Amino acid sequence: MDLGCGTGELSVYLAELVGPEGKVIAVDPDKGRIQLARQSHSGIKNLSFEEGSAANFPGIGSKSYDIIFCNLVLHWISDKEQVFKSMFDSLKVGGRIAIQYGDDPPPFLFKAFKELSPPENAERIFQMFQYEWKAKNDQSCSLAGFEIVSSYETLGGQFVFENTEELLKWLWSTTLGVFDPSLVTKERLQRYLASYTNEDGKTACLDLRGVRRIYYLPTAGYQKAKKRPPFLYK
Numbered sequence: 001m002d003l004g005c006g007t008g009e010l011s012v013y014l015a016e017l018v019g020p021e022g023k024v025i026a027v028d029p030d031k032g033r034i035q036l037a038r039q040s041h042s043g044i045k046n047l048s049f050e051e052g053s054a055a056n057f058p059g060i061g062s063k064s065y066d067i068i069f070c071n072l073v074l075h076w077i078s079d080k081e082q083v084f085k086s087m088f089d090s091l092k093v094g095g096r097i098a099i100q101y102g103d104d105p106p107p108f109l110f111k112a113f114k115e116l117s118p119p120e121n122a123e124r125i126f127q128m129f130q131y132e133w134k135a136k137n138d139q140s141c142s143l144a145g146f147e148i149v150s151s152y153e154t155l156g157g158q159f160v161f162e163n164t165e166e167l168l169k170w171l172w173s174t175t176l177g178v179f180d181p182s183l184v185t186k187e188r189l190q191r192y193l194a195s196y197t198n199e200d201g202k203t204a205c206l207d208l209r210g211v212r213r214i215y216y217l218p219t220a221g222y223q224k225a226k227k228r229p230p231f232l233y234k
C-alpha cells in the first residue's frame with residue numbers, strides 16, 4: 001500500500017517495483033488527488049487508487065499487506081502512535097513499512113508562509129503541520145511493535161520552481177488551498193524574492209535545496225528507489 005499517495009506518481013513507481021505478480025493499493029483522503037491519480041495513471045493493471053486515510057484505509061487491521069510505503073505524510077497527522085499501530089495491525093507477520101517524513105519545516109516553506117501570507121492566514125497554515133522529532137517517532141514506531149531496521153536523518157529534497165507563479169501554485173496545492181495566492185501582495189512577493197535574487201538581480205529560478213528529511217529504509221527493494229531523480233517541482 002502507498003498510504004497518502006497524493007496524485008500517485010510514486011505509486012506508479014512502486015507498481016513497477018513489485019512487478020506484474022505484485023499489486024499496489026494507493027490511498028489518499030483527498031478526493032481530487034485520487035481522481036487525478038486515476039485519470040493520469042489508468043491502465044496500470046497492478047495499481048488501484050482508493051479514497052481513505054491513515055485512520056481508515058482498505059484492509060485496515062487485516063494483517064494482509066506485505067509492505068506499507070508512506071512518503072511525506074506523517075507530518076500531516078497528529079496522532080502518529082495510532083498511524084504506526086494501524087500499519088502494524090494491517091501487515092502480515094514480517095511485513096515492513098518504509099516511511100519518509102519531515103521533522104521540521106523546510107526554511108523556504110516556513111519563510112514563504114510567514115512572508116507571503118497575512119499573519120492570521122500564516123498561523124492557520126502553521127497549525128496544519130504536525131512535525132515531530134525523529135526520536136519521538138522512533139519511539140511510537142517501536143511501541144506499535146515494529147523492530148526498526150534502519151532509521152536515519154538525511155539531507156534531501158530539492159525544490160526547484162521555474163517561476164514565482166509555480167511556487168505560489170505549489171504552496172496553494174500543498175496546503176489544500178489554505179494558502180491563498182490572491183492574498184499575496186506585490187510588496188510581500190518582492191520582499192520574499194529579494195532573498196532569492198542572484199547577483200545579476202534576476203530571480204531566474206527558485207532553487208531551494210538543503211531540506212532535512214528522514215527516511216526509514218528497511219528493504220532492498222526500496223534501496224533501488226534511491227536511483228529516482230531528485231524531486232523537481234515544475
Ligand SMILES: C[S@@+](CC[C@H](N)C(=O)[O-])C[C@H]1O[C@@H](n2cnc3c(N)ncnc32)[C@H](O)[C@@H]1O
Nearest residue numbers: 004005006028029030053054071072073076077
Ligand atoms: C506531500 S503529499 C505526498 C504525496 C505522495 N506520497 C508523494 O510522495 O508524492 C502528502 C499527502 O498526504 C495526504 N494526507 C494528509 N493527511 C492524511 C492522512 N491522515 N492519511 C493519509 N494521507 C494523508 C495528503 O492528502 C497528501 O496527498
